[in-house]
Amino acid sequence: MAMRAAATQAAVASFAAPRGVRALYSSLTSGFPFNLPQTQTEKPPQAEPSTNLFVSGLSKRTTTEGLRDAFAKFGEVLHAKVVTDRVSGYSKGYGFVRYATLEEAAAGIKGMDGQFLDGWVIFAEYARPRPPPPSLNDAPTYNQS
């Protein structure tokens, strides 16, 4: 019973898709004279375009190398890292990919979002802005006494 079929995992992952429905905006907005709720004009459904990409749905066996190699086909990946636990060392199932430009990031999202990676459907989207590290800014410059 070698249920290592990618189709099975893909089906499960597809059903458990949290925020992977992005292609539903097809013909719903095909020039309809309906007034859409403008309460979303200043509230984008997703994060703002950034070079940082948040990739979720990764397999446990997916490593940083595979992630970079997968996203390097749509642009120049400056940095890619798979978030792994610090105590156990196992992959948490998601990672981050940073592109050189926003165009490549968008291409990477539209090129890898909903695709297969190691037999699992991955989801790529813009990462959120993060607080800067409290170092390098307040570097203790050793009292010159």
Next chain:
DNA sequence: GGTGAGCGA
């Protein structure tokens, strides 16, 4: 040994 939504050392 290894969860299955999520945002990193």
